[in-house]
Amino acid sequence: MKLQDTLSKSEQEVDISKKVKIYLCGVTVYDESHIGHARTIIVFDVLRKYLESKGIEIEFIQNFTDVDDKIINRANEENKTADQISTKYIENYYKDFDGLNVKRATNYPKATKHIPEIIKFIEKLIAKGVSYPTKNGVYFSVSKFPEYGKLSKKKIDELQSGARIEVDEEKKDPLDFAVWKISDKEPVWDSPWGKGRPGWHIECSAMSIKYLGENFDIHGGGRDLIFPHHENEIAQSESCTGKQFAKIWMHVGMVTIDGEKMSKSIGNVKSIKHVIENWGPNIIRLFCLSGHYSKPIDYSEELLKENLIKWRQVETCHYELIHANNENSENINEFVNKVVAEFDNALDDDFNTHLALSAFFQLVKETNRLAADEKLGKENSRIIKKELKRMLEILGLTIPEITDSQKEEIDKLIRQREQSRKEKQFEVADRIRDKLNEMNIELIDHKGKTIWMIKEKIKAEK
Structure with a gap:
């Protein structure tokens, strides 16, 4: 597998001969997670699931920033402690992303639980002469890291306008950034500097190195983190260790809403809770994977409706395979092998989920064509089921399993309906169809038989 590395601006090969170590910058837990967070986390979830499907062991670390000015401000507004605010939104994070079928990280380290590691890290930076204490805190000296700007491709003299400059006359240079902030506002911890x-920035350096080592495989996050967050991580980490920090920097494009940047001031932020309630996890995952991960993607009702139509085709395909029981089969081995190769090649070549989905839907459409032509036999079903299941698992898409007793009840109702139709008792047949509709079951009439499928309830479809 090759991925586009933001640092080198070239494709770099992922070393899959050993455990692959990934660090993903998580959320600052002062508010609900939104669709922008979902896209980044879903992209990395599929990356991980694809590598694991190849038998590769993954160490996946994703932090929570649980100490930050935004958290403290929210706590003051609500007359709560910062810990109460962060705990609430971490719990909500798990609900949201479990609901989106995201596999939990190997570890979710919190900044507040790694203060000793952070202090030791800062002590090393001071000892190496690249950080200095002041009465207001400890700052990293940007001028001591000659490669500063190599990730964002900005020159130091151009950076000041783009940086979140903290005004402090104690700083030696306006670009120097805080690694420790002196404060008497809770939460605070003791340190050698007060x-x-x-x-x-310092928390991600300390925690990624603790869990993954001084040089690991992939460091990821949204494109908005390239500068200053990831730029500063590189500067302080490589100054501390003297080694290359991450081998590959993978950044996911932003989500816009009807062409505009998400902003609370204009009220267009879509929370994950909102989009799950209205569209369900499968439609959201399809949306997040529909474009190349590195490019921005626009959230719109039209695009979600397009993905819903595609998802209905997937559901039809799934149930056609379940009900396929005749012996009449076309030879589809060559076609399936071609689609599987296209799917895997797309993901191996800079993780192109757009092309991978194209291959996936080729398989879905061909299955539905075979079923419509009465040529989807048992052998075809067996071959397709295996590959469809693998692709669904990699993409994180789920179709609920049904129990044998549920299947028996549905089959019984359908037999009763067919018998009523044969006896021209159409009112009875219609009542049975209505009952099946209430169970969210849709009937597909084939020549000589009727099969059924259970459609996912989508609130926005009404």
């Missing part, structure tokens, strides 16, 4: 809390 009570305070860590800066934003």
Whole structure:
């Protein structure tokens, strides 16, 4: 597998001969997670599931930033502690992303639980002469890291306008950034430089190195983190260790809403809770994977409706395979092998989920064509089921399993309906169809038989 590395601006090969170590910058837990967070996390979830499907062991670390000015401000607004705010939104995060069928990380380290590691990290930076204490905190000296700007491709003299400059006359250079902030506002911790809390960037350096080592495979996040967050991570980590920090930097494009950037001020932020309630997890995952991960993607009702239509085709395909029981089969081995190769090649070549989905839907459409032509036999079904199941698992798409007793009840109702139709008792047949509709079951009439499928309830479809 090759991935586009933001640092080198070229495709780099992922070393799959050993455990692959991935660090993904998680959310700052002061508010609900939104569709922008979902896209980044779903992209990395599929990356992980694809590698694991190949038998590759993955160490996947995703942090929670649970100490930050935004959390403290929210706590003050609600007359709560910062810990109460972060705990609430971490719990909501798990509900949201479990609901989106995202596999949980190997570990979710929190900044507040790694203060000793962060302090030791800062002590090393000071000892190496690249950080310095002031009465207001400890700062990293950007001028001491000559490669500063190599990730964002910005020159130091151009960076000041783009940086979140903290005004402090104690700083040696306006670009220097805080690794420790002196403060008397809770939460605070003791340190050699006075009570305070860590800066934003230092936590990810300390925690990624603790869990994955000084040089690991993939560091990821949204494109909005390239500068200053990831730029600063590289500077402080490589200054501390003297080694290359991450081998590949993988950044996911932003989500816009009807062409505009998501913003609370204009009220167009779509929370994950909202989109799951209205569209369900499968439609959201299809949307998040529909474009190349590195490019921005626009959230719109029209695009979601397009994905819903495609998902209905997947559901039809799934149930056609379940009900396929005749012996009449076309030879489809060559076609299936071609589609599987296209799916895997797309993901191996800079993780092109757009092309992978194209291959996936080729398989779905061909299955539905065979079924319509009465040529989807048992052998075809067996071959297709195996590959469809694998692709669904990699993409994180789910169709609920049904129990044998549920299947028997549905089959019994359908037999009763068919018998009523034969006896021209159409009112009875219609009542049975209505009952099946209430169970969210849709009937597909074939020549000589009727099969059924259970459609996922989508609130936005009404």
